[in-house]
Every structure is written in structure tokens, then in C-alpha cells.
Amino acid sequence: xxxxxxxxxxxxxxxxxxxxxxxxxxxxxxxxxxxxxxxxxxxxxxxxxxxxxxxxxxxxxxxxxxxxxxxxxxxxxxxxxxxxxxxxxxxxxxxxxxxxxxxxxxxxxxxxxxxxxxxxxxxxxxxxxxxxxxxxxxxxxxxxxxxxxxxxxxxxxxxxxxxxxxxxxxxxxxxxxxxxxxxxxxxxxxxxxxxxxxxxxxxxx
Amino acid sequence: xxxxxxxxxxxxxxxxxxxxxxxxxxxxxxxxxxxxxxxxxxxxxxxxxxxxxxxxxxxxxxxxxxxxxxxxxxxxxxxxxxxxxxxxxxxxxxxxxxxxxxxxxxxxxxxxxxxxxxxxxxxxxxxxxxxxxxxxxxxxxxxxxxxxxxxxxxxxxxxxxxxxxxxxxxxxxxxxxxxxxxxxxxxxxxxxxxxxxxxxxxxxxxxxxxxxxxxxxxxxxxxxxxxxxxxxxxxxxxxxxxxx
Numbered sequence: 001x002x003x004x005x006x007x008x009x010x011x012x013x014x015x016x017x018x019x020x021x022x023x024x025x026x027x028x029x030x031x032x033x034x035x036x037x038x039x040x041x042x043x044x045x046x047x048x049x050x051x052x053x054x055x056x057x058x059x060x061x062x063x064x065x066x067x068x069x070x071x072x073x074x075x076x077x078x079x080x081x082x083x084x085x086x087x088x089x090x091x092x093x094x095x096x097x098x099x100x101x102x103x104x105x106x107x108x109x110x111x112x113x114x115x116x117x118x119x120x121x122x123x124x125x126x127x128x129x130x131x132x133x134x135x136x137x138x139x140x141x142x143x144x145x146x147x148x149x150x151x152x153x154x155x156x157x158x159x160x161x162x163x164x165x166x167x168x169x170x171x172x173x174x175x176x177x178x179x180x181x182x183x184x185x186x187x188x189x190x191x192x193x194x195x196x197x198x199x200x201x202x203x204x205x
Numbered sequence: 206x207x208x209x210x211x212x213x214x215x216x217x218x219x220x221x222x223x224x225x226x227x228x229x230x231x232x233x234x235x236x237x238x239x240x241x242x243x244x245x246x247x248x249x250x251x252x253x254x255x256x257x258x259x260x261x262x263x264x265x266x267x268x269x270x271x272x273x274x275x276x277x278x279x280x281x282x283x284x285x286x287x288x289x290x291x292x293x294x295x296x297x298x299x300x301x302x303x304x305x306x307x308x309x310x311x312x313x314x315x316x317x318x319x320x321x322x323x324x325x326x327x328x329x330x331x332x333x334x335x336x337x338x339x340x341x342x343x344x345x346x347x348x349x350x351x352x353x354x355x356x357x358x359x360x361x362x363x364x365x366x367x368x369x370x371x372x373x374x375x376x377x378x379x380x381x382x383x384x385x386x387x388x389x390x391x392x393x394x395x396x397x398x399x400x401x402x403x404x405x406x407x408x409x410x411x412x413x414x415x416x417x418x419x420x421x422x423x424x425x426x427x428x429x430x431x432x433x434x435x436x437x438x439x440x441x442x443x444x445x446x447x448x449x
Contacts, residue, residue, distance in 0.1 A: 089294035100262035108269035112295045
């Protein structure tokens with residue numbers, strides 16, 4: 001049985017992904033800014049300019065994926081809520097089966113009980129499947145953020161070689177590093193919550 | 206959950222459920238009514254989520270779930286119909302008759318299977334295998350979209366919150382001394398009923414009906430002369446008093 005908190009865990013995962021999307025939107029702006037500055041810097045920042053398109057691509061992919069995962073997490077939360085409600089009906093039916101065992105028409109609860117049990121099994125299956133997909137999607141996004149860490153160190157090196165544009169590009173490089181770090185933190189938190197939700201699932205099913 | 210045989214005619218039988226001794230303290234006590242007509246049954250104002258299990262157990266002592274084909278919710282309040290999400294799982298083939306005005310709200314209680322029959326403002330009829338039961342408009346008494354149930358066969362009017370009283374769950378089922386009952390009803394009607402005009406409109410229509418039993422959703426039922434006494438008292442009562 002899913003713990004009561006499962007839908008809360010899924011909603012929290014969705015919130016972390018939402019924050020990651022917001023940071024990625026900032027990162028996209030930073031990348032556009034970096035592109036403009038390095039264009040102005042011309043030859044002095046040719047190395048930096050080359051990596052700005054990578055950053056833009058990365059930001060754009062992160063926005064798309066994080067939004068998708070966030071939506072999926074909301075769906076999981078709704079599924080968990082539905083499961084909770086279905087299970088509550090089942091518990092009531094079982095309780096009535098025990099407490100009113102002598103009622104003349106008690107056997108008529110057996111049909112709805114069987115249907116509710118079947119629905120629960122179907123919900124469990126869908127729930128397991130969606131959690132597994134969420135795990136894959138989070139891992140994929142995390143890998144892209146690892147790439148961002150490499151880009152951010154490269155951008156620092158390139159910034160230090162950009163002559164008079166060095167201070168400006170160094171700030172941009174730091175912003176890129178911070179954004180990547182924040183996204184990474186949100187993804188890690190989401191992964192931890194997912195582990196908790198999956199543990200509950202394994203424990204209860 | 207106590208069960209009381211309320212009335213019967215050649216076509217219909219009425220049961221009253223309530224005075225649940227296991228009810229949590231802070232929730233209001235409610236009367237639920239079951240009308241049986243042949244192999245069909247109608248459950249009126251099935252109650253809140255807290256009452257679902259005792260209600261289901263009590264209902265199964267009287268009818269099977271296959272026979273319980275119709276639900277009625279006089280209005281949208283939680284003590285009337287917040288158990289809907291659970292009945293929905295127990296009675297997937299049933300129809301819920303309720304004011305059209307509240308459909309979008311009542312569905313928030315959870316309804317994936319049951320069919321919603323939106324009652325028009327002018328009222329309507331529930332046909333239980335050829336036995337017709339009337340849904341009588343009672344708007345603004347107290348909800349802005351509100352109906353009562355009238356069974357012309359057994360001459361019972363299920364009057365929702367009209368005639369309701371807040372009292373101990375050990376109180377008798379029936380009003381015995383009307384004058385002593387007034388203090389238990391006065392504040393409830395003055396505060397919960399918002400419109401003197403709606404009140405008079407309802408009283409005028411109810412006076413035309415042939416009623417042996419008036420059965421509210423809280424408190425005791427009215428029989429015999431006490432029905433007339435109630436209508437006279439209600440007619441003279443100033444309602445909507447929260448706005449001075």
C-alpha cells in the first residue's frame with residue numbers, strides 16, 4: 001500500500017523540478033548575455049564565444065526536460081491521490097464486511113470490493129511504471145548537468161584569457177557555474193525524494 | 206446507527222437512519238432517509254464521509270447494493286454528500302439526483318462512476334420502477350439551490366434543513382411537545398435560512414400538500430398537527446438575522 005505521504009513526495013519532486021526550470025531559464029538568459037559580450041569582445045573572447053551556444057542548448061534542453069519531469073511528477077501525485085481514495089473505499093468495504101457480517105444483504109458488497117481491489121492493482125502497476133520512468137528521466141537530466149559542470153570550468157579558463165573582457169566574462173562564468181550547481185541540487189533533492197517514494201512502494205507492495 | 210421505520214404505503218416504505226452513537230463528537234448529527242419502492246431504493250442526503258461505514262452497514266441490513274439505484278442530495282453541504290466519493294465506488298451504476306446549480310461543486314467530492322441527474326430549478330420526478338417520487342423546490346432554504354423529497358403515496362415530506370433542530374443524539378425520534386421544541390429550532394432557522402420571501406413561497410406550496418410526516422435532516426420528525434404548528438411558527442419567524 002502506498003503511504004499517505006506518497007502524493008506529497010511526488011508533489012515535492014514536481015516543485016523541485018519547477019525550481020530547476022526557473023534556474024534553467026536564468027541560465028538561458030546568462031547564455032544569451034555571454035553570447036553578446038563575447039561577440040563584442042571579438043578575437044579576445046573567441047574561445048568563450050564558442051561555448052556560449054553549448055550553454056544555450058543546455059539551458060533549453062534542461063527547461064524542456066525539467067518541465068516534462070515536473071508534469072510527470074504532478075501526474076504521479078494525482079495517481080497516488082486516486083490510489084489513496086480507492087484504498088480508502090476498500091478499507092471501508094472491508095470494515096463493513098466484518099462489522100455487519102450478519103446483515104441480510106452483506107454479500108452485495110463483495111462485487112464492489114472485488115472491482116475496487118482490481119482497480120487498486122491497476123493503479124499500483126501504473127504507479128510503479130511511472131516512478132520508474134521518472135527515475136530514468138531524472139538520471140538523464142542529471143547527466144546533462146554534469147556536462148554543464150565541465151562547460152562551466154572551460155568557460156572560466158576562457159574568461160581568464162579574454163583580456164579587457166575578463167572581469168565581465170568571469171562573472172558570467174560564475175553565474176553559469178552557480179546555475180548548474182543549483183539545478184544539480186534540485187535534481188539531487190528530487191532523486192532523494194524519489195528513492196523515499198520507491199522505498200515506500202517496495203515496503204508496502 | 207439507529208434505524209427507525211418511518212412510514213409505509215402500498216408502494217413505498219421509509220426508513221430513517223441516525224443518532225449514531227459512534228459519531229465523532231464535533232460533527233453534527235444527521236438523519237438519513239431510505240425510501241424503498243419494489244426492487245428499487247433511494248437514499249436521501251447520504252451524509253458525510255465520517256458516516257459512510259456505519260451508513261453502508263445500516264443500509265445493507267435493509268437493501269442490497271443492487272437495489273440501491275438512486276441517491277438524492279438536497280444541496281451541496283458536506284454533512285449531506287461528502288461521502289459521495291465512497292458511494293461512487295460502492296454504487297457505480299447509481300444515479301445522483303441533485304440541484305443543477307451544484308453539479309460543478311458536488312463533483313469535487315469525487316464522482317467517477319455515478320451518473321449526475323441535474324434537477325431543474327422547477328423540480329422534477331424520480332421514477333423508481335414506475336413509482337413516482339417528487340423533488341420539490343426549496344431554494345434558499347437554506348442553500349441557493351435546494352430541493353426536498355415528497356412521497357405522495359406515504360405522504361412523507363423529507364424537508365432537508367427546514368424543521369431541523371440541534372439536540373442530543375439521545376433525543377426521541379418524534380416531536381412530542383411542539384412548544385418545548387421551538388427553542389431547539391429557532392436560532393437554527395433564523396441564522397441558516399436567508400430569505401423571508403423564499404420561506405413564504407415554500408410554506409404556501411407545502412400547505413397545498415397532503416403530508417402525514419415531515420422529516421428534516423437534523424433532529425426530530427413532525428407528525429399530525431405538529432406539521433401545521435411548524436408551518437404557522439415558521440411563517441411568523443423572521444429569518445436571515447445575521448444581517449441587521
